[in-house]
Amino acid sequence: MSLDTAPASLTATEAARKIRAGEITSEELVQSCLERIEALEDTIGAWTHLDKDYALAQAKAAQAQRQAGESLGPLHGVPVGIKDIFDTRDMPTENGTVLHAGRQPKADSTVVALLRQAGAIIMGKTVTTELAVLHPGKTANPHDPKRTPGGSSSGSAAAVASYMVPLATGSQTNGSMIRPASFCGIYGYKPTHGLISRHGVLPQSRFLDQIGVFSRTLEDAALMAQVLIAHDPNDPDTRPHAPPHLMKTLAGEPPVPPRLAFVTTPAWDEFADDDSKAAFPELMEHLGDSADTLALHKPFVNVYGWLKTIMGADQAMxxxxxxxxxxxxxxxxxxDMIEQGQKVLALDYNQAAATREGLNLLLSEIFDEYDAIVTPASTGQAPLGLDTTGNPIFSTPWTFCGVPAISLPLLQGSDGMPIGVQLVGPRGDDARLLRTARWLVEAVDAE
Amino acid sequence: MSLDTAPASLTATEAARKIRAGEITSEELVQSCLERIEALEDTIGAWTHLDKDYALAQAKAAQAQRQAGESLGPLHGVPVGIKDIFDTRDMPTENGTVLHAGRQPKADSTVVALLRQAGAIIMGKTVTTELAVLHPGKTANPHDPKRTPGGSSSGSAAAVASYMVPLATGSQTNGSMIRPASFCGIYGYKPTHGLISRHGVLPQSRFLDQIGVFSRTLEDAALMAQVLIAHDPNDPDTRPHAPPHLMKTLAGEPPVPPRLAFVTTPAWDEFADDDSKAAFPELMEHLGDSADTLALHKPFVNVYGWLKTIMGADQAMxxxxxxxxxxxxxxxxxxDMIEQGQKVLALDYNQAAATREGLNLLLSEIFDEYDAIVTPASTGQAPLGLDTTGNPIFSTPWTFCGVPAISLPLLQGSDGMPIGVQLVGPRGDDARLLRTARWLVEAVDAE
Structure with a gap:
């Protein structure tokens, strides 16, 4: 994955600074990323739509803007990969199914509109699994092309991990952000449910669908999320509120050293791989007094069934x-999922949905004492084979509750594959979660 | 219904002004209302909990407040009847079922807390149908005790109509505000869904439940609703927003004469009684060029089934x-309703719920051209007999869409019973709806 000194190796934050300062141009950056794509795309298969000339044309327009002295957005000139379930007015959006082949939206999704407004170059559309569910696309894991990159945001995670772009959008209905980030060894940040608008994004489940960002640094995740967090009357779950100061909080020191709760979740025994079962206890040992091991209260055993009930019925619709x-x-x-979902009773659906507030109350008891929950981001190393995207089960409780979560590329398995550490915070307290994440990354680096 | 010059005959607005000015005391007003109750309660049966001494004690406390020079709320000293599904910390809340007999909430519902904050005297609890659905309580119609007062807010409507209190709370899941207001010959105002918090009110259906007010004048309806419209984090469907200026707008003149759309709804042919079928065309004739007759677009034929699907499944839960x-x-x-609701599929439920936005788009086409929709508030005169509360069908489309609606006591049937005229406006434009209502009332009075 080493990249010498090509502009494609820059983080988004560095790239944006250099472009602003005139040290490189957006065109040089985009050109460098395109070369990276040229070299690797046959192996990785991250893109479903990419028009090099159009990407370069956007970069040239960005340069012209800069030369004209216009005010520049925080992502000015920085290329971003867009998961192919986010509508783009100038590129097809095919949602990972031949049934939508050639589909050309008339308008941008809110997320893409906000990225353009921030000056980003919309590099192209990245591979999603079929309708953002489980059936894989063509993408391979950049660390080992015989393994899955995870899904459903497969192309976005792989593109960022292989330095094709510094940033990409993703979405999560169960584990579609956190799992590919873990498998691909990058940061995957899924803010609190309702912070980022889903308008113009393939709707799968209003209750579960959540938008997120992929990056190679925490700072980049904060930079991009800050651009995307905005009230949008077109998404009824977003709310008018003062946006969190992600970058500012991330840059600050925690007032006191954070305390972490290590929670293995009910899935641990059966689903965590041997590498995870070795690596996490080591991590906890390293953290010493900063972390306690906790069990989730009993109702969380049922969260997997509740999510399935809601997701199935919502997919059926x-x-x-x-x-x-x-x-x-x-x-x-x-x-099969749709046909199961067709049989779900409204009573069961609504009772499952009604449990979310109670579960969050239980979580808030944990968050009264701990800054964040540390928990596996995935089953462990990316599984071999491209016929599955792996199991989302380690994301299920957090997606269901709508709490913010981030996968940190901190561990490594016995085959040299990355294993993510998931950090989870209370709803709405995203800035603190990122700050705690930085603390954890530094604590591990200091090992 | 005549009342000579007793304080109980005052409107809430007059009473509040006189109490503030020291022309009468809250105790005199409450005493007068209690005498009215004493005289009529055996016939009307509006109350399920009433403690005269406690009501008078509240009035005395209000007087002490005034004498101490404290700042007085807009309902200072004015007694209000509370439908017995609104939790009260100092009175039982039995929800119209023996299963909840003696139930004593620990805290006030948000509505009751706001009324107390505004200085209101919480007079007592009024009769609701069983769990705010269809099975009637003991209440009779003040205009003819052999007839139903309507429901589910039976006691509140009857208490206001018989001058036992100038104001009362109600709620509507299908037609529980508008129908009793129509049958009892008073104003029943149900603001836009989400303007008034349902926290601490018996939940029947989050999608459908809406809170409203009963009064004997439009001004009183505005006065009380203004107190109750507030964002409440405990009701996820209320939103932070600038409150509408109901009283100020009501007091102003429409900038141009309003235009009204007369809509009979798909229920008209089968369910409107002969008196309605005679009275409404007359009303339209009187309004002349100010009103056009319109048909609702085709999907509204299905709204009755959609409401049944949602209400049944929600009741089952x-x-x-x-x-x-x-x-x-x-x-x-x-x-039977619960057992039907248990069988509803999530797919059908969610598809029914998803139609609301589309229906509101169709309504907004009407509201682009017309200030309000004029439509029957009920089937006509209150039916004879106390074994039913009548048919809510003329409220169904508006409750489902969550638009504001108000019943105006403008018509009379052949037996001398009141018949309400329902005025419906676009979501969120409650102040204009009330102003249009005043215009309509004055236009009819000028006849």
């Missing part, structure tokens, strides 16, 4: 047209 | 404990 008109062109696994 | 533990103490009609 969201993908009804695809099911009715093109069932034979959907993967068997998705057809 | 909200009243699950009552059903499981005390089914034999529930009315057959409610048991």
């Amino acid at each position: 969201s993908y009804r047209r695809e099911y009715e008109r093109g069932k034979d062109k959907l993967s068997p696994i998705l057809v | 909200s009243y699950r404990r009552e059903y499981e533990r005390g089914k034999d103490k529930l009315s057959p009609i409610l048991v």
Whole structure:
């Protein structure tokens, strides 16, 4: 993964600073990223739509803007990969299914509009699994092309991990941000449910769908998320509020050393791989008094069933047209999920949904004492084979509760593959979560 | 219904002014209302909990406050009836079912807390139908005790109509505000969904439940609603916003004469009684060029089924404990509704819920051209007999859409019973709706 001194090796924060200062141009950066893509795309398969000339044209327009002395956004000239479920007015958005082949949205999703407003170059569209569920696309893991990059945000995670772009968008309905970040060895940050608008993003489940960002540094994750967190009347779950000061808080010191709660979740025994079972206790030992080991209260055992109930019924509704008109062109696994979802009773659905507030109350008891929960981001190393994207189960409780989560590339498995550490905070306290994450990264680096 | 010059005959606005000015005391007003109750309660049966001494004690405390020169709220000293599904920390809240007999909440509902804060005297608890659904309580119609007062806010509407209190709270999940207001010949105002908090009110359906006010004048409805409209983090459907200036807008003149759309709804042919079928065309004739007759677009034919789907499934969830533990103490009609609701599929539920935004878009086409929709508030005169509360069907489209609605006591049937005219406006434009209502009332009075 080493990259010598090519501009593509820059973080988004560095790149934005250098472009602003005139030390490099956006065109040089985009050109360097395109060369990286040229060299690796055949192996990685991160992109589903990429027009080099159009990317360069955007970079040239950015330069012209700068030369004209216009005010420049925080991502001015920085290329960003867009998961192919985010509508783009100038590129197709095919949602990972042949049923939507050639689909050209008329308008940008709110996220893409905000990125453009911040000066970003919309580099292209990255591979998603089929309709952002489980059936994989063509993408391979940059650390080992025989392994899955995870999903559903497969292309975005792989593109950032292989230095094709410094930033990319993702989304998570169960584990679609945190798992690929863990498998690909990068940062994957999924803010609190409702902070980032889903308008113009393929809707799968209003209850569960959450937007996030991939980056190679924490600072970059904060930079990009800060641009995207905004009230949008088109997403009824976003709210008018003062935006969190992610970058400022991240740059500051914690007033006191954070305390962490290590929570393995009910999935640990059965689903964590041997590498995880060795690495996490080591991490906890290293953290010493800073971390206690906790068990989740009993109702969390049921959260996997509740998520399945809600996700299935929501898929049955969201993908009804695809099911009715093109069932034979959907993967068997998705057809099965939809057909299970069709049978869900409203009573069971609504009772599952109603548990979220109670679960968050239980979590808030933990967060009264601890700054964040430390927990696996995935089953461990990315599994071998490209016919699955791995198991999202270590994200399920946090996605269900809508709490902010971030995967930190801190551990390594016995095959040299990255293993992410997931940090989870209370709803709405995203800035503190990022600051705690930085503390943890530094504590591990100091090892 | 005539009342000579007793303080109980005062409107809330007049009473508040006189108390403030020292022309009458709150105690005199409450005493007068209690005498009215004493005289009529055996016939009307509006109250399920009333402690005269406690009401007078509140009035005395209000006087002491005034004498101490404290700042006085807009309802200072004015008695208000509280539907017995609103929690009160100092009175039982029994929700119209023996299963909740003796239930004493620990805290006030947000509405009751706001009323106390505004200086209101919490007079007592008024009769609701069983769990705010259809099975009637003991209340009779003040205009004819052989007839239903409507429901589910039966006691509140009857108490205001019979001058027992100038104001009362109500709630509407289908037609529980507008229908009793129509049958009892008073104003019933149900603001836009989400303007008034439902925290501490018996939850039946988050999608449908809406809070409202009963009064004998429009000004009083505005006065009380202004007190209650407030963001409450405990009700996730209320939002932070600048409150509408109901009283100020009501007092102003429309900039141009309003235009009204007369909409009979798909229920008209089958469900409107002969008196309505005679009275409404006359009203339209009187309004002449100010009103056009419109048909609702086709999807509104389905709104009755969609509401039933959502209400049934929500009742099955909200009243699950009552059903499981005390089914034999529930009315057959409610048991049947719950059992129907248990069978509703999540897919059908969510698809029904998803239609609301589209229906509101269709309504907004009407509201682009017309200030308000004029439509029946009920089937017509209150039906004879106390074994039913009548049919809520003329409220169904508006409750489902969450638009503001008000019943105006403008018409009379052949038996001398009142018939309400319902005025409906676009979501969030409550102040204009009240101003248009005043215009309509004056236009009819000028006849």
